[in-house]
Amino acid sequence: MGKLTGFIDIKREKPQEIHAGERISHWEEYLMPTGEPALKDQAARCMDCGTPFCQMGSDLGRSTSGCPLYNLIPEWNELVYQGKWHEAYLRLIKTNNFPEFTARACPAPCEGSCTAGVVSEPVAIKSIERAIIDKAFEEGWATPRKPLKRTGLKAAVIGSGPAGLAAADELNQAGYDVTVLERDDRFGGLLMYGIPNMKIEKKVVERRIRLLEQEGIQFKGNVNVGVDVTMEELRKIYDAVILCTGAGKHRELDVEGRGLSGIYPAMTYLTGSTKHLLNEESGEPAITAKDKHVIVIGGGDTGADCVATALRQGCKSIVQFGKHGELPKERGADNPWPEPPDVYTLDYAYAEAKETFGSDPRQYQINTTEFLGDQEGHVRELGTVALELESGENGKKQYRENESKKQNWDADLVLIAIGFEGAEDDVFENIGVEASFNQIKADNKTYQTNLDGVFAAGDARRGQSLIVWAIQEGRKAAESVDRYLREKHSKKKVDVG
Known part of the structure; x- marks a missing residue:
């Protein structure tokens, strides 16, 4: 794996930043790109450890340890070390829908759980991840992926934050006709308006939205579900609905x-x-x-x-x-x-x-x-x-x-800025889902709420958390929706027969 003694011979390097006195004069991202030779050295620090704790993804003690997306970190580190950037990109997107978001907005619990950090300093996982996805867009590898066929079934995702976008992406790739409803005028949720431009430039978010549109997802902004359109109306139009409204009720x-x-x-x-x-x-x-x-x-x-x-x-x-x-x-x-x-x-x-x-x-x-x-x-x-x-x-x-x-x-x-209590009150008042400690009550395995065919994911269900947990929840909720609709559709065929 990489260079066997890389974590000993090579020092960890932090990504270069625009000087603090200079960058406060503008709103552009403060981190600078890292050159390929330096990235290859950093990837060489990845150990051939028996258990890659960096990708275990679980709550441990007071925080998250490892990556909840179970990213194949040692594998794409090795590919970067070998200079196989396209292959590294393909491994990265197998588990992560939006590496350009996580590489900018995630606090990188994977690095905190890196085995190299026990005896030295952890591998610069976040910097390598960002370099892979940025290169993918630069080289034109990140192109629209359209499903081979459509199921004819429709799904609505309410909320366009990380959980909503991940759910929409997964359902679209599974062949469903997906519509994302967002109450704001732009899409991305906290990625768009909650995280400042110097941490994640909004052109990065908009680039991904355009790609998802090209893949067939419909985006409708300025739609407040429960006000502009009722849940009853949505359930008549769509075969399934996923609530990804976030945890916007501030303490x-x-x-x-x-x-x-x-x-x-x-x-x-x-x-x-x-x-x-x-x-x-x-x-x-x-x-x-x-x-x-x-x-x-x-x-x-x-x-x-x-x-x-x-x-x-x-x-x-x-x-x-x-x-x-x-x-x-x-x-x-x-x-x-x-x-x-x-x-x-x-x-x-x-x-x-x-x-x-x-x-x-x-x-x-x-x-x-x-x-x-x-x-x-x-x-x-x-x-x-x-x-x-x-x-x-x-x-x-x-x-x-x-x-x-x-x-x-x-x-x-x-x-x-003392945190959030959970989903906003109007989610429960206008939509009609049950609450559990200010969060949408949904089954931990199926993600389904008290309303048949209505699911919930992300901070709205889990509570305020990391972007990687939101994406994981969106992916799992989409998997449950797919299972639910397949079973329901199969049952209808049997009943008709």
């Missing part, structure tokens, strides 16, 4: 002063910023960080994207709050391999903030207690209290507020 921060203006859910801010960028409108977006003191509440990837977006809009200052402490530089005893390493890293947004303002914008172990506003009702300050970790009565560590450590922060724009 709220219920503290004094929340009703002040200038406080928004993170996704509202990110969506508006991307829409403004794509529509090339004059002036500033409806919500802008320009010349403002910005505070982001929440320490995850969405919060980091808010930091990067605010920097590009020209914020006056930027701070990001997290309730938990700063992560260690190395794995802790409670975070063993093959779990992804839960360690300190300087993500792209934080590197940009450090370059701009001289320090990492993250503040740890802080709890927001109140918002303070001016006479016009606009937020101007934010009050916090420090959190300290201590042992409880049962010996379990827990955070406690230290009332002696209170602080007020300047704030003209506050963005709440």
